[in-house]
Amino acid sequence: MLSYFPPGYPFNDVCQWFIDRADLIFLVFDPTKLDVGGELELMFRQMKGRESQIRIILNKADSLVPQELMRVYGALFWSMAPLINVTEPPRVYVGSFWPYAYGPDTSHELFKREEISLLEDLNQVIENRIENKIAVIRQHGIRVRIHALLVDRYLQTLRDKTGFFGDSEQVFKEIVDDPDRFYIFKSILAKTNVSRFDLPDPEAYRDFFGVNHMSTFKLLSSHCPLLGSCLLDKIEAAITEELPSLLSSMAAGKGPDLACKATACEDTPTNRYRRH
Template sequence: MKGTVVICCFLSLLLQATAEEEEVEDFISTLRDRSHIDETLRLATEEKSGDYAAAIDRLRKIYHSSIKPMEQAYKYNELRQHEISDGEITSKPMVLFLGPWSVGKSSMINYLLGMQDSPYQLYTGAEPTTSEFTVITHGEKIRSVEGIVMAADSSRSFSPLEKFGQNFLEKLVGIEMPHKLLERVTFVDTPGIIENRKQQERGYPFNDVCQWFIDRADLIFVVFDPTKLDVGLELEMLFRQLKGRESQIRIILNKADNLATQDLMRVYGALFWSLAPLINVTEPPRVYVSSFWPYDYAADTSRDLFKREEISLLEDLNQVIENRMENKIAFIRQHGIRVRIHSLLVDRYVQTFKEKMSYFSDPELVFKEIVDDPDKFYIFKSILAKTNISKFDLPNRDAYRDFFGVNPVTNFKPLTAQCSYMGGCLLDKIEKAITNELPALLSSINSGKQPGLTSCEATGCGEKPKNRYRKN
C-alpha cells in the first residue's frame, strides 16, 4: 500500500514538473524577436575607432590650448557652473530616461540591452521601484559601481556630481557590462516622478540633479503610460527644466498594447492635451507609441504599428550614435562662444570701472552703480556693436551682479593684458578656435580627411584670398 502511494506521489510530481516545463517553454516562446534591434543600431558592424580617437584627441587639444585658459582667467565656471572635464569630452552619448513612476523606463533599458532574466537586470514592478539614478556603461565584465567610486574617479564624466552631497551619491549606482550598444552609448535611468512627494523627502536636490543630467544628455526619453497622464507640480518643473532642449526630447507612450485601438487614440489625444501647456514650441515633439519590453505584444492590437514605431525610435537612437563626434565638436564650439562672450563682458566691466574711477572715488560705490545699471554705461550694447555676437546669446544681466559679488572686479585683468610673447593673446586663440580650428575639424570628419590636420592644412588658408571688387 505504501509503495503504491509513493509511486502515485512520484507520478504526480513528474506530471507537475512536466506541466511547469511546458509553461516555461510557452512563456519563452512569447519573447519578442530582437533581430531588428541589432540591425537598426548596426551592432554587427565594426567602427573605425582609430579615426574617432584621433578626432577626440584633436578636440581635447583645441579645448585645453584655446578655450580653457580663457575660462580660467575670467572664472567662467563660477557664472555657469559647468566645468568641462576630459571625461566629458571623451564620454559616449548619453541617453536619459525620465517620467512618472512605473511607466516602463527600466523595462525599456532591459529590453534594449537584453538584460531580462539576468542577475543584473534593472528591477521592475507595478510599485515605484527605481529610487536611484542608475548609470549603465560599458565594461570588460559585469559589475556594479557605487556612486562614491564613480564620483571619485576622474577618468569618468561624473566627478562633478560630488557637489550634490553624500546623500545623493548614495542614490547613484553604476552598472558596467560588456555590450556592443554600450560601447557607443550610455544609458541613465532616473527615479520616477511622484507628485505627492515633497522634494526634501528625497534627501538631495532632485531637480538640480536632473538638470545636471539634462544639460549633458544627447537624447532624452520622457516616458508615459496610458494610466499616468496627469501633470503635477514635479512634472511641470521637469518640463520647465527641459526648456531649450526640445530637439533632444522624444516622448514615449509605453504599454500601448494594453489598450484597444479606439481607446489608444483617446489616450494619445489626452497625452497631447496634458502636455500642451508645458511644451510651447511651434513643432510638437515626436511621440512614439508602442510597448517597449521583451515580451510579445498583446493579442488583437496594432502589432505592425508598434513594430514600426519601435524601429523609428531605434533609428533616432542610431542617428545620435552616428553623429556623436559632430555633436561633441558643436558642443565644445558653443561652449567656446559662451566663454568668449563672458570674457568680453568682464573686460568691458573692468574698462568701465577704470574709466569712472578717480582719486577721490569710492571703488565700491562706483562699481555698484555700474553693476546695478549696466545699460547706463552701454556694457552689453558695446559688445554687440564691436563683435559678431547675437543679442540672444548674451547672459542675464542679473547674473553678473552675483558673479561680481563673489569675484571683485579688481581681480581681473583687461583682455589687452592677457597676452604673452610666446603664447599669444587669449582672445585671438579662442577666436581662432571658434572660427577656424573647430569648423576645420568638423569638415575633416565629414569629408573623411585626417582629423589631426591643422586648420590651414585642412582648409588651405595659406593662400591670401583675392578681393574681386578691388581694382588692381
C-alpha cells in the same frame, strides 16, 4: 514620482544636470497614469528652450485595444498642451518597449515601425554628436596652432630686435604693447590655412604675457626632433587631412543602404532584448 526618493533628495537639481548634458530628452508615460503633476510641470520649466530635444514615449501601448489607445494618445496631448509652448509638438513614439511579445489584438505593425523610428532617431543623434565632436576638436586644433605660431613669432621678434647689449625687457614690453608695429599678426596671416577670423585679439596676448613671461617658452624649431615630424606639423596634418578625412568618411557612410543596415529597415526592429 518624487515618492520614490528620500526627503531632501535634490531631484530637480539632478534632472537639471542631465538636461544640460543631454542630446535627446525622453519622457516615458504609462497609458494608465497620464496625470500631469507639479513635478512634471516644474521639469518642463527646466527644459524651456530645449523643446526640440524632447521626445515622448507612450509605453505599454499593447495593453490597450486600438480604439482606447487613440483616446489615451489624445488625452496625453491634451494634458501636455499647456506645458509645451511650441508650434511643432514633440515626436511621440507609441509602443511597448520591453523584451516580451506584444499583447494580442493590438497594433503590432505600428509598434514595430515606431520602435524602428526610435532606433533611427537615436542612431542619428549619435552620428551627429560624433560629427560635432570632430568639428570641435578640429576648431580647437586650429586655435592651438595659431597660438603656437603667435607665441613663436613673439619670441623670434624679441630675439631679432634685442641686440647683444640690448635691454630685452624693454624690447619685450614694446612688442607686447604694440604688436602691429612689429607685424606680429600680419606675419601669421601670411601663412597657409590661417584666416583673419581665427586670430585672437592682440589684447589677449598682452594679458597672456603679463602672466607668462617670454623667457618661459621655446621656439617651435626646438620642438622638432632629428628624426620624425615636428609637433606643429602633426597638428597641421590633423587639421588639414586627418580630421576632414574622418568627417568625409562618416558622411559617405550615411547612404540609405548603411542606414537600413544600422537600424534594420526590415519588419523586425534591431532590438536584441525583444523576444519574438
